[in-house]
Each structure stands twice: as C-alpha cells, then as structure tokens.
Amino acid sequence: MSGVFIEASGLKRHYTLGDQLVKALDGVDLQVKRGELLALMGPSGSGKSTLMNLLGGLDTPDDGEIKVDDKVVTSMDQNELAVYRQREVGFVFQSFNLIPTMTAQQNVEFPMIFSGVAPAKRRERASELLERVGLGDRMTHKPTELSGGQQQRVALARALVNQPSILLGDEPTGNLDSKTGVEILSMLREFNDAGQTIILVTHDPRLEEFAKRVVHMLDGKIVSEDTAAI
Amino acid sequence: MNLRDITSLVWSNLNRMRGRVIMTALGVLIGTAAIVVLVSLASGIQANATESFSSIGALNQITVFSGAAFVDGGREAQEATLLTPRVLADIEDWDEVEAVTPRVSFFGQYTLKLNRLEGSTTLVGIDPRAADALDLEAIEGTNRLGRLSVVVGSAVAERFFDPRNPNFDPERELPDLFGQTLQMEMTRFSDETGEAESRTIRLRVIGVLEEVGGESDTTIFMSVSDMQELNTWATGNRPNPDRDGYTQAIVIVADAADTIEVENRVVDLGLFAFSATSILQQVNIFFVIIQAAFGGIGAISLIVAAIGIANTMIMSILERTREIGLMKAVGASNRDVLTVFISEAAAIGLIGGIGGIIAGIGVAEIIDFIGGQFIAAQATAQGGAADPVSLSVTPLWLPIFALIFSLFIGLLSGIYPALRAVQLNPVSALKYE
Numbered sequence: 183m184s185g186v187f188i189e190a191s192g193l194k195r196h197y198t199l200g201d202q203l204v205k206a207l208d209g210v211d212l213q214v215k216r217g218e219l220l221a222l223m224g225p226s227g228s229g230k231s232t233l234m235n236l237l238g239g240l241d242t243p244d245d246g247e248i249k250v251d252d253k254v255v256t257s258m259d260q261n262e263l264a265v266y267r268q269r270e271v272g273f274v275f276q277s278f279n280l281i282p283t284m285t286a287q288q289n290v291e292f293p294m295i296f297s298g299v300a301p302a303k304r305r306e307r308a309s310e311l312l313e314r315v316g317l318g319d320r321m322t323h324k325p326t327e328l329s330g331g332q333q334q335r336v337a338l339a340r341a342l343v344n345q346p347s348i349l350l351g352d353e354p355t356g357n358l359d360s361k362t363g364v365e366i367l368s369m370l371r372e373f374n375d376a377g378q379t380i381i382l383v384t385h386d387p388r389l390e391e392f393a394k395r396v397v398h399m400l401d402g403k404i405v406s407e408d409t410a411a412i
Numbered sequence: 413m414n415l416r417d418i419t420s421l422v423w424s425n426l427n428r429m430r431g432r433v434i435m436t437a438l439g440v441l442i443g444t445a446a447i448v449v450l451v452s453l454a455s456g457i458q459a460n461a462t463e464s465f466s467s468i469g470a471l472n473q474i475t476v477f478s479g480a481a482f483v484d485g486g487r488e489a490q491e492a493t494l495l496t497p498r499v500l501a502d503i504e505d506w507d508e509v510e511a512v513t514p515r516v517s518f519f520g521q522y523t524l525k526l527n528r529l530e531g532s533t534t535l536v537g538i539d540p541r542a543a544d545a546l547d548l549e550a551i552e553g554t555n556r557l558g559r560l561s562v563v564v565g566s567a568v569a570e571r572f573f574d575p576r577n578p579n580f581d582p583e584r585e586l587p588d589l590f591g592q593t594l595q596m597e598m599t600r601f602s603d604e605t606g607e608a609e610s611r612t613i614r615l616r617v618i619g620v621l622e623e624v625g626g627e628s629d630t631t632i633f634m635s636v637s638d639m640q641e642l643n644t645w646a647t648g649n650r651p652n653p654d655r656d657g658y659t660q661a662i663v664i665v666a667d668a669a670d671t672i673e674v675e676n677r678v679v680d681l682g683l684f685a686f687s688a689t690s691i692l693q694q695v696n697i698f699f700v701i702i703q704a705a706f707g708g709i710g711a712i713s714l715i716v717a718a719i720g721i722a723n724t725m726i727m728s729i730l731e732r733t734r735e736i737g738l739m740k741a742v743g744a745s746n747r748d749v750l751t752v753f754i755s756e757a758a759a760i761g762l763i764g765g766i767g768g769i770i771a772g773i774g775v776a777e778i779i780d781f782i783g784g785q786f787i788a789a790q791a792t793a794q795g796g797a798a799d800p801v802s803l804s805v806t807p808l809w810l811p812i813f814a815l816i817f818s819l820f821i822g823l824l825s826g827i828y829p830a831l832r833a834v835q836l837n838p839v840s841a842l843k844y845e
C-alpha cells in the first residue's frame with residue numbers, strides 16, 4: 183500500500199442552536215490510505231455524517247484541514263469544490279436520492295451530464311456499471327418500479343460512474359432489510375477488492391466483517407480504532 | 413453541460429409539473445396575445461390613416477402658398493415672399509426638385525355641359541411641362557395640355573348628371589369623356605348693375621388619367637395660361653403673377669425622402685408650405701405613441717405573468733430541494749444549477765410566448781374579419797363603395813419581438829428562484845423532507 187491518501191487534521195465543525203453550542207466535530211484527525219475500506223461507527227449524534235460531508239466537500243469545517251492526494255480540499259472555493267465532488271467523490275446515501283422521473287439508466291448517467299462526458303460514452307458507462315451491480319435487465323425502470331435494494335444498487339452505480347477516487351457511504355444499508363443490506367455490503371467489498379477507496383458510516387455491526395478498519399467516534403471525536411485481521 | 417442536455421433536462425422537469433407549467437404559461441400567453449392584438453390594432457389604424465393621408469397628395473409633392481396670404485393686417489406683407497414665376501424658377505433650380513408648377517383655380521361660377529348631361533368639378537390650371545412630374549398618367553390619350561384642351565381625372569365622368577332625372581342612380585351609364593368637347597358655361601355679375609352675363613368656352617378632352625385614389629381623380633386639368641384667360645373674363649382683371657404672385661404652387665421633389673428638407677427650405681424663403689409627408693410624420697409620431705401605450709398594457713400583463721413564473725419556480729425548487737442537493741453532490745457547479753432553473757423559467761416564458769403569438773394573431777384575424785364585415789356593411793348602407801378595410805395589421809417584427817420579450821420575461825423571472833437554488837446548502841438540502 184502507498185502512503186496517506188486522505189489526511190484530515192484538527193477538524194472542527196460547530197453549530198450554534200439558539201444559545202447552545204453543538205460541537206459536531208471537535209478536533210478530528212484521520213488518515214486514510216488508497217484502497218482502504220474504512221467504517222465509521224458510533225452513537226447517533228457523534229458526528230459521523232458531519233465528518234463524511236466534510237470529506238466529500240459538501241461542507242466546510244470551522245477549523246482544521248483536509249488534504250486529498252496533496253490537494254487542500256478545505257481551501258477550495260465553490261467552483262473548485264464542485265469539480266472535486268465531480269471527479270474525486272462518489273456519494274451513496276441512506277435514502278437513495280434517485281430522481282423519480284428518470285430511469286435507472288438516466289439516473290446513473292446524471293452525474294456525467296455535469297462532467298461533460300459525450301452521450302454515447304455515458305450510455306456505455308452507465309450500462310456497464312448497471313451490469314456490474316446486477317441490474318442489466320432493469321435499466322429502463324423508474325425508481326418506483328425497483329425494490330429498495332435495487333434502488334441502492336442504482337445509487338451505487340451512479341456514485342461510481344465518474345470513477346471517483348473516494349466512495350463515501352452514509353449508512354447505505356440503513357433503509358434496507360438485513361439480507362439486502364448484506365448484498366450491498368458484499369458488493370461494496372467487491373469494488374474495494376478492485377482497488378476502490380471506500381469510507382462508510384454504519385450502525386450495522388455486521389459491517390465489521392466487511393471493513394478492514396473500523397474507527398469509532400463519540401461526541402465529535404475519534405475515540406478508538408480496530409484493524410481487522412484479514 | 414451542453415444545450416442538448418439542458419433541453420432534455422428542462423423538458424423532463426417541466427413535464428413532471430405539467431399542470432402547473434400550463435397554468436403559468438397561460439399567464440404569459442394572455443400577456444403576449446394582448447401585446448400582439450393591441451399593437452396589431454394600432455398598426456391597422458395607422459395603416460388606414462396613412463392611406464387616407466396619402467390621398468391628400470403624393471409623398472413627393474409640397475403645396476406652397478404665398479407667405480402674404482397668411483400674414484395678418486398686411487403689416488408684414490411687404491416682407492413676405494410672393495409666389496412669382498421668378499421665385500418658382502429659383503426653386504425649380506434646386507437639385508432635389510424635379511418640377512414646380514403654379515396651381516391656379518377658377519374664380520368664377522360655371523357649369524360643364526356634355527350633350528344632355530351637366531356637371532361640375534374642380535378645375536385646375538397647371539404648367540403643362542409639370543404634368544409628368546405630377547404623375548398625371550394618361551390611360552387614354554395624352555397629358556400634353558395645349559390651348560383649350562383639358563385632361564380629366566378618372567372619376568370626372570361620375571360628376572355628370574342628367575338634370576331632367578335628378579334622382580341619383582349609382583348604376584347609371586357613365587359618359588366616356590375621351591375625345592369629347594365639354595361646354596364650359598361661365599357666369600359673371602356686372603359690378604355696376606349686378607346683372608348676370610354668360611360666356612361659353614369649348615374644352616377638348618385630350619386625355620383621361622389613371623386612377624390614383626386622390627383628389628386629382630375628380631379634377632379637370634388645363635394649362636395655367638388658359639386658366640388665367642378664364643379668370644380674366646370672370647373677374648374682369650388680368651392677373652399679374654410677376655407683381656402679385658400665384659396663390660398656390662406645387663413643388664415636386666425627385667426623391668420623396670427629400671420632401672421634408674425641401675419643404676423646410678421653402679418655408680425659409682418666407683413661403684407657407686405643407687406636404688402629406690410632413691403631416692404623415694406628425695401622424696406617425698402619434699401612432700408610435702399609441703402603439704407603445706397599447707404594447708405597454710400588454711407588457712404589464714406579461715409582468716404579472718412573470719410573477720407567476722417566479723412563483724411556480726420557487727414552489728418547484730422547494731419541492732425539488734433534495735434533488736438540488738443531489739445535483740451539487742454529484743458535481744454540478746453553481747453555474748449548472750443556475751442554468752437549469754433559469755432555462756426552465758425561460759422555457760415557460762417561451763411556451764407561453766409561442767402560444768400567445770398564435771392566439772394573438774388568431775384573435776387579430778377574427779377582429780379583422782368581423783370588424784371588416786361590419787364596416788363594409790355600414791359603407792354599403794350609406795351608398796359608398798365597400799372598400800376592403802384592414803382593421804389590424806401584424807407587422808413582421810411584432811411576433812419576433814413578442815417571442816423575444818416573453819423569453820426575456822421568463823429568463824428574468826427565473827433569476828431569483830435560480831439564485832435561491834444555487835444558495836441552497838447541499839448538506840441540508842439532502843436532509844430536506
């Protein structure tokens with residue numbers, strides 16, 4: 183394995199609710215290598231989603247720095263962040279966030295509209311990824327015509343379509359029953375085996391079997407870490 | 413993002429809120445249609461007015477009067493310029509001027525007789541050399557006026573009646589004047605005794621003029637010198653234009669574009685002048701104001717429609733908050749988000765605009781048809797000829813302008829909602845329920 187790919191140091195993210203100060207992140211340091219599969223665990227409100235959003239360039243910290251591949255994400259302006267999200271990051275959400283009027287194929291193609299991929303190339307890459315998540319026969323289906331697990335697989339294909347260097351999943355199995363959840367998790371593991379760097383948030387203890395590294399958070403801080411013996 | 417992507421994205425988004433888009437576009441449609449109909453009507457009125465004004469005279473003709481005729485009390489009479497042959501010759505020397513002719517009327521009483529028929533109409537004396545410049549085109553015979561010969565307008569024949577059958581019969585057979593000799597019976601009254609005295613002159617019709625739709629259709633033209641002779645008998649004085657000037661003259665300009673300029677120079681000489689062109693210029697300014705006012709009424713309804721578009725877009729953005737968050741998460745730039753939402757608003761404007769232009773032209777046509785029939789019916793009821801009347805005229809620029817304006821209104825009303833979409837925080841947008 184190469185050296186550090188993602189490096190977060192001293193990350194702070196504070197919210198004020200009325201006169202109450204919420205320290206969603208209170209000084210987080212984290213280093214991730216290329217090709218890792220990292221699980222973030224911790225109780226509700228411990229700051230997992232906040233950290234994910236910062237890593238994905240959807241939010242900016244009040245203090246601290248994030249470097250990805252030696253580029254300082256935390257000092258990027260809005261346009262640079264958009265390009266960063268487009269090229270380097272793929273998101274999978276708990277609630278799949280598919281566009282209801284679009285077919286599976288169109289949903290997967292959607293990010294490539296903004297990255298300026300030629301239409302023929304888009305179709306080709308979208309069907310290729312849908313095949314890989316096992317939905318080659320569901321490409322023209324709308325989200326309402328798909329099961330939860332199928333929808334999350336479409337979302338996964340969409341997250342990967344721009345070939346991001348980091349895949350971020352915030353409780354991707356949270357809305358799925360355990361069997362379907364396991365399907366998604368093993369699919370993620372397959373992509374990781376093929377070299378995809380993945381960071382997941384989960385409450386699901388079964389993830390520990392899949393993750394190679396588990397980081398525990400509490401009250402906006404990283405409290406412990408175990409590395410699975412592979 | 414290329415145009416094709418924007419188009420298909422906008423199309424599917426509008427399709428999703430079809431009902432609301434139709435309602436909103438209807439607002440734009442009504443506004444655009446109002447502009448098209450009202451401006452078409454204003455243009456139609458203008459076209460009709462222009463037509464009737466140009467029958468005052470050709471656009472390259474300037475009617476000139478001696479300045480003295482309009483100076484009161486005779487105080488400034490010496491300073492005013494008279495229309496002497498010398499002054500006319502000077503004006504004729506100007507580069508822009510094609511010809512100048514005095515225009516002399518008959519000062520006495522007269523009746524024209526042709527066999528059993530009698531008639532009267534305008535008699536005008538002109539310089540025979542100016543006949544071509546005055547556009548007196550003969551369809552029969554010639555316009556080359558000689559001694560005691562006349563050229564008659566196309567409708568002069570209609571001025572002849574049989575005095576024994578005074579009932580007006582529009583279907584009666586009209587005399588063919590060409591080649592005929594008209595008897596002109598003049599009457600004058602003696603200054604001392606007040607007794608009437610008559611004299612008859614024979615005038616040969618050597619030409620009939622083409623119809624021009626103006627005053628000259630009912631005019632009989634003769635040479636100025638003949639007319640001066642007739643006036644000498646009728647008034648008992650021999651006119652002396654070198655000393656007193658002519659009352660009236662016509663300056664014919666080679667290119668109608670120079671009419672106003674020549675008219676101004678004539679006025680600078682101390683003469684009084686007017687032309688159909690300068691009147692038309694005033695009238696046109698008036699109609700431009702009317703068009704702007706009518707267009708403005710339509711524009712106000714389009715502004716109301718713009719508020720409708722903005723409202724629809726704000727609602728749609730609220731409903732699609734998560735989707736906007738997603739767009740940002742997958743790497744859409746602020747510019748992309750702005751483009752998508754402004755395009756959606758512009759498309760609503762465009763759809764309404766196209767509909768409005770079609771509806772507007774349709775309504776204008778209907779008004780034209782119904783109104784035209786009404787006016788034709790009125791005209792026939794009053795015994796006049798039913799000339800086809802155009803109540804509304806849609807100039808080509810109008811639909812183009814209306815389309816661009818409705819598109820622009822859409823664009824404009826999309827700006828604020830689109831900016832709101834851009835400013836959405838992606839994290840909270842993705843959490844939005």
Ligand SMILES: Nc1ncnc2c1ncn2[C@@H]1O[C@H](COP(=O)(O)OP(=O)(O)OP(=O)(O)O)[C@@H](O)[C@H]1O
Pocket residue numbers: 197198199204205206224225226227228229230231232233840
């Ligand atoms: N927009 C916000 N405004 C105010 N407080 C916020 C906001 N977003 C998050 N927080 C607070 O920050 C803390 C961390 O939130 P975060 O969403 O990161 O937790 P989490 O670990 O993802 O929890 P869960 O497992 O329930 O998703 C919470 O206390 C939360 O109330």
Ligand SMILES: [Mg+2]
Pocket residue numbers: 230231232352
């Ligand atoms: Mg969370």
